[in-house]
Amino acid sequence: MTTVSVRGIRKRFGDVEVLRGIDLDVEPGTVCCLLGPSGSGKSTLLRCMNHLETADAGQVRVGGDLMGYREHGDHLLELKPAEVARKRRAVGMVFQRFHLFGHMTALQNVTEGPVKVLRRPRAEAEADARALLERVGLADKAGHYPAQLSGGQQQRVAIARALAMKPQVMLFDEPTSALDPELVGEVLDVMKGLARDGMTMVVVTHEMGFAREVADTVVFLDQGVVVESGPPEQVLGAPRHERTRAFLSKIL
Amino acid sequence: MTATEIAAPAPVEQTIRKRPRWGRWLAAAAVLAVLGGVVALLLSSPNLEPGTIGQYLFRDFVVRGVLVTLWLTAVAMVLGLAGGAVLAVMRLSPNPVLRGVSWLFVWVFRGTPLLVQIIFFGFLGALFPTITLGIPFTDVVLFSQPTSAVISGTTAAVLALSLNEMAYAAEVVRGGILGVDPGQDEAARAIGMTPGMAMRRVVLPQAMRTIIPPMGNETITMLKSTALVSVIAGRDLMTAVQTVYQQNYKVIPLLVVAAIWYLALVSLLSVGQFFLERRFGRGHGNPAKSILKGLGGLRR
Numbered sequence: 001m002t003t004v005s006v007r008g009i010r011k012r013f014g015d016v017e018v019l020r021g022i023d024l025d026v027e028p029g030t031v032c033c034l035l036g037p038s039g040s041g042k043s044t045l046l047r048c049m050n051h052l053e054t055a056d057a058g059q060v061r062v063g064g065d066l067m068g069y070r071e072h073g074d075h076l077l078e079l080k081p082a083e084v085a086r087k088r089r090a091v092g093m094v095f096q097r098f099h100l101f102g103h104m105t106a107l108q109n110v111t112e113g114p115v116k117v118l119r120r121p122r123a124e125a126e127a128d129a130r131a132l133l134e135r136v137g138l139a140d141k142a143g144h145y146p147a148q149l150s151g152g153q154q155q156r157v158a159i160a161r162a163l164a165m166k167p168q169v170m171l172f173d174e175p176t177s178a179l180d181p182e183l184v185g186e187v188l189d190v191m192k193g194l195a196r197d198g199m200t201m202v203v204v205t206h207e208m209g210f211a212r213e214v215a216d217t218v219v220f221l222d223q224g225v226v227v228e229s230g231p232p233e234q235v236l237g238a239p240r241h242e243r244t245r246a247f248l249s250k251i252l
Numbered sequence: 253m254t255a256t257e258i259a260a261p262a263p264v265e266q267t268i269r270k271r272p273r274w275g276r277w278l279a280a281a282a283v284l285a286v287l288g289g290v291v292a293l294l295l296s297s298p299n300l301e302p303g304t305i306g307q308y309l310f311r312d313f314v315v316r317g318v319l320v321t322l323w324l325t326a327v328a329m330v331l332g333l334a335g336g337a338v339l340a341v342m343r344l345s346p347n348p349v350l351r352g353v354s355w356l357f358v359w360v361f362r363g364t365p366l367l368v369q370i371i372f373f374g375f376l377g378a379l380f381p382t383i384t385l386g387i388p389f390t391d392v393v394l395f396s397q398p399t400s401a402v403i404s405g406t407t408a409a410v411l412a413l414s415l416n417e418m419a420y421a422a423e424v425v426r427g428g429i430l431g432v433d434p435g436q437d438e439a440a441r442a443i444g445m446t447p448g449m450a451m452r453r454v455v456l457p458q459a460m461r462t463i464i465p466p467m468g469n470e471t472i473t474m475l476k477s478t479a480l481v482s483v484i485a486g487r488d489l490m491t492a493v494q495t496v497y498q499q500n501y502k503v504i505p506l507l508v509v510a511a512i513w514y515l516a517l518v519s520l521l522s523v524g525q526f527f528l529e530r531r532f533g534r535g536h537g538n539p540a541k542s543i544l545k546g547l548g549g550l551r552r
Contacts, residue, residue: 050442052438052441052442081446081447081448082446085441085444085445085446085447085449086444088441088442088443088444089443089444091442092442092443093439093442095435095438095439095442097435099433099435099436099438099439100439101436101439101440101454101458102436102458103457103458112443112453113443113444113445116445116449116453117443117444117445117449118444158439161443162442162443164443165443165444
């Protein structure tokens with residue numbers, strides 16, 4: 001079954017329609033990179049996928065499950081906040097500016113979800129969290145507070161925090177855009193590892209090298225619509241659309 | 253030159269000596285002279301009666317008054333902070349009814365003088381002579397008592413002080429919540445927390461860092477505001493000394509007794525605030541440590 005299925009998503013902020021009818025499918029175990037100029041709606045689309053942003057029209061399904069609503073006859077009924085939160089567990093998210101919980105250590109950041117949201121025993125969650133920190137190369141930083149970590153380390157803890165919920169899909173919202181250039185590599189390496197291990201990922205990024213190397217599908221968005229999509233060799237190597245060519249020539 | 257290692261430059265002979273701060277010594281001398289003058293002036297009055305002060309400082313009615321003052325402060329602050337947190341969350345809620353109720357409450361209790369509120373609750377019996385609890389639209393009466401029997405001076409004092417504090421605490425807590433990066437709330441909801449859980453587990457604990465210093469101020473203000481309940485015989489420290497000086501006319505010595513106690517209690521509260529700030533400053537450097545450094549600087 002398709003892991004993420006987006007149908008007819010529209011979103012308007014005031015006078016600007018940022019998303020004008022988006023269809024998108026992400027198959028299990030694949031990596032989908034969203035590219036496009038700033039203001040093209042890529043981040044908004046990503047935030048609609050876990051219902052942090054409420055779309056004006058259209059629907060998102062994760063693992064076949066409708067996000068934010070339930071079907072009632074021929075219309076969709078808004079769910080209560082607790083039910084929306086429950087569905088969100090299936091979707092992990094990594095933010096541009098990390099947003100680690102500042103009052104908790106790296107380990108506590110990773111165990112918070114499993115212990116408080118999934119109500120798993122603390123000892124078990126801690127063992128898993130240490131394994132996850134090990135996986136992102138930060139086993140020795142478990143007791144550090146976010147303010148004591150570099151940007152790259154914070155972002156890797158944020159990835160571990162999202163993975164701890166055992167999500168069906170991971171969303172990355174420009175995960176390396178707020179990092180110093182020399183720290184970008186360590187975060188991309190962790191993400192490449194995830195992709196190799198078969199994690200389903202949707203990544204908003206400006207890292208063309210990453211998209212070329214890791215993505216199964218590249219989606220180019222402009223002015224709220226999908227301009228073209230396909231394998232990276234095609235979209236990045238031989239773009240069919242003039243707007244894609246113009247964008248690529250500017251950033252390469 | 254093909255130096256493979258960078259050699260440290262040779263040490264310089266001259267040591268650095270600080271410029272003498274003569275101005276500070278002069279200023280300190282001037283301050284001491286003025287302070288000495290003020291103390292001498294106070295002691296020159298025959299009505300200060302230092303002996304009387306010492307005689308009354310630890311008398312049982314004074315100590316009982318101190319305990320009532322402390323109890324009033326603690327109860328009003330606990331109720332005030334709890335109610336204030338609820339009002340703040342209501343004010344930030346997407347629900348317009350909750351927002352409106354919270355706004356109205358703060359408007360009334362912050363918009364009228366505390367003294368007026370204290371007298372109002374003290375004389376509630378003049379407005380409603382009896383308090384009756386029953387089931388509406390039936391004759392069933394569960395409880396009916398004269399107001400003066402239910403609402404004593406102390407109860408009225410607690411009511412007025414805590415309702416007033418709720419209004420102020422609401423604004424302090426709201427400011428603290430707004431000071432937390434909205435990304436924190438988003439990250440909490442992204443791992444499946446409900447809005448309430450995100451508030452309790454992620455936003456409020458981080459808001460505490462900015463809430464505690466102004467709430468420390470509120471507590472200190474509250475301790476001194478309890479003196480106002482002497483107008484409705486609240487049995488606090490101020491009421492205690494007032495009762496005595498109205499009989500023996502030793503107004504000034506007894507006011508000094510009260511002042512010494514208030515000053516001592518406020519000093520204790522400041523110490524408590526220091527430790528609270530350190531506790532909630534986790535993960536943000538250490539503000540408490542920097543205060544210590546500041547004190548060290550003064551000592552030098």
